[in-house]
Amino acid sequence: MRAEGFLFSLEALLALLLFALLLLSFPKALFQKTSLEELYVLQKADDLLKVWSVERNFSKEELLSDIAFVFPDNCVELLVDGKSLSSCNPSNSKTISANAWFLGDFLSPFEIRLVVHY
Numbered sequence: 001m002r003a004e005g006f007l008f009s010l011e012a013l014l015a016l017l018l019f020a021l022l023l024l025s026f027p028k029a030l031f032q033k034t035s036l037e038e039l040y041v042l043q044k045a046d047d048l049l050k051v052w053s054v055e056r057n058f059s060k061e062e063l064l065s066d067i068a069f070v071f072p073d074n075c076v077e078l079l080v081d082g083k084s085l086s087s088c089n090p091s092n093s094k095t096i097s098a099n100a101w102f103l104g105d106f107l108s109p110f111e112i113r114l115v116v117h118y
Helices: 003-025 035-056 060-070
Strands: 075-080 082-084 095-103 109-117
Touching: 035 060, 035 095, 035 109, 060 075, 060 082
Parallel strands: none
Antiparallel strands: 075 082, 075 109, 095 109
């Protein structure tokens, strides 16, 4: 074996070792996997916000009926500009929040936030 090849292999090995140590130094929270149930609930909340952006019907009754249809077995809080339109007593410890900004009359922005307890 030639000396140049040995040095090149040793340098590659040290680079891989340094890369592995760098990965181990990151917090483990970055590598935690989310459950499929969490992704499913988040996707449903995001889809509901997208439907509301297309429908543009922001009456309280319509919003609450859509929530009851999409999340029949979950406790869901609806907040519009920080004001609670619906509240519930969460029995589950897991929570997901999704929000979107909309333009209302006279181009005034407002936020709709869904907090789903599942």
